[in-house]
Amino acid sequence: MRLFGLETEYGITIDEVDRVDVVEESMQLIRCYQQGKFVPLWDYRLENPRRDERGFEVKNLLNDADEKVHLQQDRKRKIPFKELKSDLIIYNGSRFYNDHTHPEYSTGECISLFELVAQDKAGERIVDICARRRTEMLDQGVVRMYKNNTDFEGHSYGCHENYLMDRSVPFERILQGLLSFFPTRQIFCGAGKVGVEREDRAPIYQLSQRAEFFEVIASVDTMHKRPVVNTRDEPHADAAHYRRLHVIVGDANMSEYMTALKVGSTALVIDLIEADCLPDFRLKDPIAAMKNIARDQSYAWLVEVEGPGHRLVPAVEIQDAFLQLARREFAGRDRETDWVLGAWEDVIEKLSRDPMDLVGVCDWVTKKWLIDSFCEAENLAWDNPDDLFWMQSQDLEYSNVDREAGLYYLLESQGQMVRLVGDDEVAAAMSEPPSGTRAYFRGRSLEKFGDYVSSINWDRIVFKRNGRQHAVDMKLLVDEGRVRRYNEVLDNSETLESFLEALEKV
Amino acid sequence: MDKVLQFERRTKPVDPGGPGPGDDGDGGPARPKVERPDTHDLLRRMRRVDPNQARRYRQRTGE
Numbered sequence: 001m002r003l004f005g006l007e008t009e010y011g012i013t014i015d016e017v018d019r020v021d022v023v024e025e026s027m028q029l030i031r032c033y034q035q036g037k038f039v040p041l042w043d044y045r046l047e048n049p050r051r052d053e054r055g056f057e058v059k060n061l062l063n064d065a066d067e068k069v070h071l072q073q074d075r076k077r078k079i080p081f082k083e084l085k086s087d088l089i090i091y092n093g094s095r096f097y098n099d100h101t102h103p104e105y106s107t108g109e110c111i112s113l114f115e116l117v118a119q120d121k122a123g124e125r126i127v128d129i130c131a132r133r134r135t136e137m138l139d140q141g142v143v144r145m146y147k148n149n150t151d152f153e154g155h156s157y158g159c160h161e162n163y164l165m166d167r168s169v170p171f172e173r174i175l176q177g178l179l180s181f182f183p184t185r186q187i188f189c190g191a192g193k194v195g196v197e198r199e200d201r202a203p204i205y206q207l208s209q210r211a212e213f214f215e216v217i218a219s220v221d222t223m224h225k226r227p228v229v230n231t232r233d234e235p236h237a238d239a240a241h242y243r244r245l246h247v248i249v250g251d252a253n254m255s256e257y258m259t260a261l262k263v264g265s266t267a268l269v270i271d272l273i274e275a276d277c278l279p280d281f282r283l284k285d286p287i288a289a290m291k292n293i294a295r296d297q298s299y300a301w302l303v304e305v306e307g308p309g310h311r312l313v314p315a316v317e318i319q320d321a322f323l324q325l326a327r328r329e330f331a332g333r334d335r336e337t338d339w340v341l342g343a344w345e346d347v348i349e350k351l352s353r354d355p356m357d358l359v360g361v362c363d364w365v366t367k368k369w370l371i372d373s374f375c376e377a378e379n380l381a382w383d384n385p386d387d388l389f390w391m392q393s394q395d396l397e398y399s400n401v402d403r404e405a406g407l408y409y410l411l412e413s414q415g416q417m418v419r420l421v422g423d424d425e426v427a428a429a430m431s432e433p434p435s436g437t438r439a440y441f442r443g444r445s446l447e448k449f450g451d452y453v454s455s456i457n458w459d460r461i462v463f464k465r466n467g468r469q470h471a472v473d474m475k476l477l478v479d480e481g482r483v484r485r486y487n488e489v490l491d492n493s494e495t496l497e498s499f500l501e502a503l504e505k506v
Numbered sequence: 507m508d509k510v511l512q513f514e515r516r517t518k519p520v521d522p523g524g525p526g527p528g529d530d531g532d533g534g535p536a537r538p539k540v541e542r543p544d545t546h547d548l549l550r551r552m553r554r555v556d557p558n559q560a561r562r563y564r565q566r567t568g569e
Contacts, residue, residue, distance in 0.1 A: 009568040015556075022566055067567050102568045152560050157568025222569040248569065374552050392560035394552055410551055 001480050002267055003109040003164040003437060006120050006259070008252050009102035009157040010127055010401070011146035014138070022101040023074060023084070025134070029103050029143065030086040030096060032133040033126065042087035042097070043455040043462070052220045053233035053243055054171060062224035066155070070101075089456055091431050091447045092122060093439030100223070102157045103127060103145070108439025109164075109458075113260045113336050115434040118421045120259055122429035124401045131402070147252045148399035149209035152392050154197045156213045158222065159252035161263060163245040164237060164478060166274050171231075174245070175218060177273040178229050180281045180305075181266070181322055182249045183290035184315035186211060187301055188347045189262035190294065191251035192364030194371060194395040195388060203382045204297060205371065207364045209251045211294035214287055222248055228286050236458040237478050245270065249290070254399055254408040255363045256420040261347065264340035268326040277329055279321035281313065282306040299355055316352045323348060360416045363408075367398050370407060438477035441486050445472075449496045463496060470500050482506075 012029060014020050031038055051057045063071065077084075087097040093108025105123030110116040124147060131143040150156050190208035195201070198212050206212070219227040230248045237244070247266065253259045272278055282305060283289045289303040293315055296302075301315035323344050330337050350357040358365040371391055374380065380387035400406030403413075411417050433443035438459075445461055446453060454464040459474045477483050485506050493499035 011563070011565050013563055013565075018562070064567055070566055100568045101566045146563075151563050151565040153564060155565045155567045157565060160569065223567055370548070370552070374549065377549050378553070386557065389561045390555070390557035393555050393557060396560050396563060397552075397555050407548075407551065410548060414547070 001111050001436075001478075002270070003111060003162075003478055004116065004263055004267060005107045005109050005162045006116065006263070007104060007106040007158070007160040007162070008120070008123060008147060009099055009104045009159070011148055011151065011157065011399075012101075012103060013144050013146075014141040015144055016141040023077065025143070026098045026101045026103050027079070027084055027086050028137075029127075029130050029134050029145075030088060030098050032130040032137075033088055033090075033096060038083070038086060038088075040082035040085075040087060041089065041453060041456050042082070042085070042095070043457040043460065044082075046457040046460060047234060049222075049232055049234065050220065051233040052231045054218075054231055058220055062221045064224040067100075067223060089442065089446055090126070091433070091443045092119065092429060093433035093437075093443035094119065094123065095458075096123075096126065100157070103130070108433050108443065109437040110434040110439070111436055112434065113264050113340070114420055115429070116263060117256045117259050118425045118429040119434055121256065121421065121426040125426060125430055128401045128403065144405075145401050146396055146399045147254060147401055148191065148396065149251055150193065150197065152193075152195060152197060152395075156210060158210070158248050159250055161245075161247040161250055161266060163247070163267060163270050164235070164242050165245050165270050167235070167239070167241055167243045169274055173276060173278070174273055175229060176282065177269055177278045179217065179286040180279070180283050180318055181269050182228055182247075183283060183286050183293060184301070184303065184318045185262070185265065186251070186290070186293060187315050187319065187351055188358075188362055189250065189253060189258050190362075190364040191253060191399070192367035192395070193294075194391040196295070202295070203388050204295060205368055206294040207296075208290075208294040210249060211290045214249060214290055217286065228290065236475070238475050242478065251363070252399070253363050255361065255366070255417060257343070257361050257418045258363055260420055261340065261343050264336065265322075265326075265344050268330060268337070268340060268344075269322055271330060272322065272325055275329060277325055279318070279325060281318050281321060299351075314352075316348055319344075320348050360411070361418050363398075366408075366411065366417070367395060370394065370398065370411075436480065436483060438474050438483055438486070441474065441477060441483070441490060444487070444490055448490065448493075449499065452496050463500065465496055472500075472503060 012022060012025055050061060085097050089095055095106040097104055107119040127145045131145045134143045186208045193206045193209045213226050214228050215225045216227045218229040218231050220231050228249055230246045232246045235242045235244045250262060284304040284306055293301045302312040303315055305311050305313050327341050331341055355365050359369045360366060371394055374394055398407045403409040433440040452463045452465050453461060455462045461472045463470045477486055489502045489506060493502055
């Protein structure tokens, strides 16, 4: 079984307020989730984002110039670290907290793509509810939350994917697979962006929100000089057998279909990497390829590959090569695999014929369709800076998670967006953990014995009873049989004592 | 296939064992049956978006 999950950092602002204190507002927004007193439970001692999976640890992570100034200013605030982070763990097994002044929702671990989509959408609903509650507390203004990745002025924030994978796979093979897959997958899962924020600031439409923010091939950093392949080594599982592939190149998707296809196709590529079965493509310059594909107005998406001469290959051909191998190796394995193979093939075919056939499916295509129609109706020009700002405002509103205000949600209400999950499933996912993983164990443990939980992290829960601490290590809770046994013990236990006692016998 | 059926298929949650969502017969998503956004609702909503919303929207760098 392959565990995966999504972490989404949301943009936050307040209408009618000129200078928003994002440190304060991000913290307060998280607090709006709970009615009672905040009790910090997250165990930060189990985290170390400086450890590199290539076998070393960096002294410091990189920050850009703006962030260094902000950090200096923030030190003057008298808010304790744990209060600032405001980490919450929700009964659905997710983590909701303030990450670098962005409310972040990290889904619990999933093994089903469709459950992941429901959990991700549940995160949007929770963020929206918190925004409404925070608005009610303010003297003026309306809190707005955006599931996007940029402020159009050079500040990007992420939607990260996590995939548990076999640690024995050589890092070079991981690089070989991902360096041709990641730059080219944006042709379907890019979220689309009006404008360019760096270098020439060209007034054009890009496929991706994030593509222009990547500068190096591989590193442990995530905020400055971002890498195509992030090497953070925090498996949250048995480190002898597993690594967690922490993917930071992706855009946040509003489209349910794209969330599923992005994660589903990437999981299949990881299957191929583990099986040492990869297409024979190596991009000459993956970083340039990522930026060029995002900016290519012709939609030919040609990338230079290694080999004799100056050989240019369409990105759709590279994606198709991955698809054909995945089909050969994994077709018929299970229902979701077959769904991904079918959807991947169909999207590639439509992209090579006419990308606009994917309105309502791909975020970047749908957003472009909206922007083009609006420009035509209002006679807006791409080379007029004021018009460009209005287009960027439309871009932003596409990702507004308020279902009564956001443009994506207006399209959805009109039946223009392909759905994968029902509103009832999303509503249920706001409190129910995904099935069959340790997210269930985490969420239900909190729900059942929360009064006794003294600390928690992705891979450990500590219960405190009569002055004694009992730590439950969840590092091994990544295989189907063990998860089932642990979850059954939890379901069948009436008291904490009987629960802990039964766990010792598992 | 008539429009009512197409609408139902586009909004109905998918069965992972069945054909793809919004299936247009070959297992993949179908294109919406409109060529442009709804001129009454969508463009009206878009006109209400503050032209300076993005100009004011400033965030800190995240991960």
